[in-house]
Amino acid sequence: MTNTPLIKRVELNGDPSPSSFPVQQGKKEDGVRRVPLAVSGWNQETYREIARAICSGCVIEGDAVQTLHSQIRETLGVRTVLLCGSGSYALELALSACGVHHGDEVVVPTFCCSAVVPPILSLGATPVLADVGDELNITAETVAAVLTKRTRAVIVPHLFGNPADIQSIIELAQGRNIYVIDDAAQAFGAMIGDQPAGSFGNYGLVSFGNEKICRGIGGGALVSSDEQIRVGKFASPRFIETLRRCLSIMVWNRWRRCPAPISKLSLSCPDPVALPPAYRRESMANICAAVAVTLVERLRENIAARRERVRAYEKFLANEARLKLIPHGPGSACLTQVVRILRKDRSRDFATELVKALDAEGYEVRGSYVPLHLIPRLGACVWDRLPYADRVWPDLIELPCESSVGFDDVARITAITTELVNA
Numbered sequence: 001m002t003n004t005p006l007i008k009r010v011e012l013n014g015d016p017s018p019s020s021f022p023v024q025q026g027k028k029e030d031g032v033r034r035v036p037l038a039v040s041g042w043n044q045e046t047y048r049e050i051a052r053a054i055c056s057g058c059v060i061e062g063d064a065v066q067t068l069h070s071q072i073r074e075t076l077g078v079r080t081v082l083l084c085g086s087g088s089y090a091l092e093l094a095l096s097a098c099g100v101h102h103g104d105e106v107v108v109p110t111f112c113c114s115a116v117v118p119p120i121l122s123l124g125a126t127p128v129l130a131d132v133g134d135e136l137n138i139t140a141e142t143v144a145a146v147l148t149k150r151t152r153a154v155i156v157p158h159l160f161g162n163p164a165d166i167q168s169i170i171e172l173a174q175g176r177n178i179y180v181i182d183d184a185a186q187a188f189g190a191m192i193g194d195q196p197a198g199s200f201g202n203y204g205l206v207s208f209g210n211e212k213i214c215r216g217i218g219g220g221a222l223v224s225s226d227e228q229i230r231v232g233k234f235a236s237p238r239f240i241e242t243l244r245r246c247l248s249i250m251v252w253n254r255w256r257r258c259p260a261p262i263s264k265l266s267l268s269c270p271d272p273v274a275l276p277p278a279y280r281r282e283s284m285a286n287i288c289a290a291v292a293v294t295l296v297e298r299l300r301e302n303i304a305a306r307r308e309r310v311r312a313y314e315k316f317l318a319n320e321a322r323l324k325l326i327p328h329g330p331g332s333a334c335l336t337q338v339v340r341i342l343r344k345d346r347s348r349d350f351a352t353e354l355v356k357a358l359d360a361e362g363y364e365v366r367g368s369y370v371p372l373h374l375i376p377r378l379g380a381c382v383w384d385r386l387p388y389a390d391r392v393w394p395d396l397i398e399l400p401c402e403s404s405v406g407f408d409d410v411a412r413i414t415a416i417t418t419e420l421v422n423a
Contacts, residue, residue: 035409037211037336037364037400041302042253042294049290050246060237062286064293071296072206075189076199078223083289085237087185087207087220088279092119093231094203094222095153098179100125104152105382109138110371111389112157115276116183117372121380125152129373129383136326136338136368136392137164140172146384153179158187158197160326160398161213161306161333166192166200181205185220188213189299191331198223208288213302213333214295217246219284234283242285275377305403306334312407313337313399316414322421326396336398338368341421343395351397354420363413368396 053059065083072081084090100106102124108116110129120127130146133139136159143154154173156166170180184190184198185207191197198204204223208216222229295302310328317323317339326338341350351367358365371389372378399413 035363035400035402035405037366037398041403042291043298045297046291046294047250049294050250050287053287053290054243059243059287060239060285062290064286064290065284068284068289068293068296071293072221072223075296075299076196076204076206076223078199078204078225079227080224080229082222082229082231083284084220084222084234085280085282085284085288086218087205087209087212088115088119088276089281090205090207090220090222091116091155091181091183092122092279092281093229094181094205095119095123095125097203097222097224097229097231098153098181100152100179103150105148105150107138107143107146107151107154108372109142109157109159109389110373110383110386111136111369111393112159112372113185113276113369114372114375114378115279116155116157117378117381118276118279126150127372127378127381129371129381129386131386131388133388134326135162135164135329136160136396137162138169139165140168143169144172147176147178151176151178153181155181155183156201157183157185158190158333160328160338161187161190161335162326162328163187163190163192163197163331166197170201179203185209186212186335187333189303190333193331197331197333199225203229208292208295211335213306213335214292214299216291216295217242217249217285217288218280219288219292221284235281237280237282237285237288242287246287246291275375302403303333306401307332309401309405309407309410310334310337312410313339313414316411317418320418320421323417334401337401339397339399339417340392341395341397343421349394350421351395354397354417357416357420358413361412361416363400363409365400365413366398368393368398 069081100123104125105128106120106125107128107130109132111132117127128146130138130142138156156164156169158164173180180201182198182201182204187197188206198206205220207220208214209218317325322342324340324342328334343350355365371393372381373383373386
């Protein structure tokens with residue numbers, strides 16, 4: 001593939017640190033997958049905490065749980081934090097606290113992670129799918145279009161770290177006996193005005209699972225501004241399963257950065273319509289909390305680095321007529337940068353071609369979510385017309401924003417992208 005010329009220096013809105021960054025020209029080092037998608041950078045302290053938990057016998061119980069509890073309370077400014085074995089279980093507990101039961105309806109966006117559906121079904125409720133707006137988040141208008149007398153709750157995710165307009169949805173729900181759940185699983189650390197995402201609505205939740213801002217060993221948290229949340233007794237995590245998950249994630253994080261021919265021996269494309277595995281109805285293990293603590297300590301640094309990379313994508317692709325960047329708001333946590341290909345030739349699948357082209361250069365990218373209403377196994381969901389999600393989803397690509405992504409990598413990714421769509 002012939003490369004388009006790369007810009008040697010990009011100015012980032014006069015920001016003092018860094019206000020500009022050098023971009024190296026030339027071909028990316030052959031055979032090296034050094035830029036995986038949505039993998040949080042663990043540091044030496046993370047590995048030390050894992051070793052400390054194992055050597056001290058504090059895999060399941062220990063002080064890290066209380067430390068993480070305090071960190072989340074301080075970060076989100078909430079009164080109550082319940083640490084759970086998974087973000088899905090935290091969502092189930094939130095729905096239960098809202099009084100959701102058999103026959104109720106829960107509104108969710110059709111364009112989001114399929115993991116939101118099982119907690120709804122587990123309570124006998126019906127997921128009602130709403131369309132999304134230009135930023136791929138649910139809006140007050142799309143929620144209003146699907147409300148019925150049976151609507152009990154609305155789940156508001158902030159996709160890709162970019163805050164939704166949750167305040168408008170809260171205002172819509174007022175006086176209707178409808179609860180609002182602030183799902184900040186992908187947006188821990190994001191801000192909406194001067195208030196953290198996750199602290200709005202009746203209940204909120206954050207996650208330390210796969211492809212999150214603080215991607216740890218797993219686990220999540222249900223949060224509330226109330227003094228307490230009434231839930232049943234949590235099951236205790238299983239020692240062997242917890243330790244196995246920890247070790248497998250450690251190996252996987254390192255394996256994904258191996259030379260591409262080696263990593264591809266075990267890498268396979270995930271099924272875009274596969275349902276998530278069964279989630280754990282248990283409390284968070286101490287070793288999971290220990291990893292999360294080290295990531296929360298560097299949350300501001302993590303998000304600052306992601307925002308710099310989003311600004312770099314904006315600068316490189318600002319004048320590309322055939323591409324549209326899904327914008328991040330000023331308070332976004334910038335999990336990934338989504339780009340939409342504005343194709344005129346509907347016979348070509350540019351998104352798939354771009355994923356393959358970038359993969360060949362060692363960059364792990366992917367097409368974005370398949371809308372929930374197009375997943376055959378989610379027949380329990382109900383919906384009417386979802387025109388915007390139907391129109392845009394095949395042309396969306398997620399680009400990496402982790403601190404491991406060098407600015408020369410951003411230049412290379414955008415060069416390959418613009419060359420392909422303009423060919």
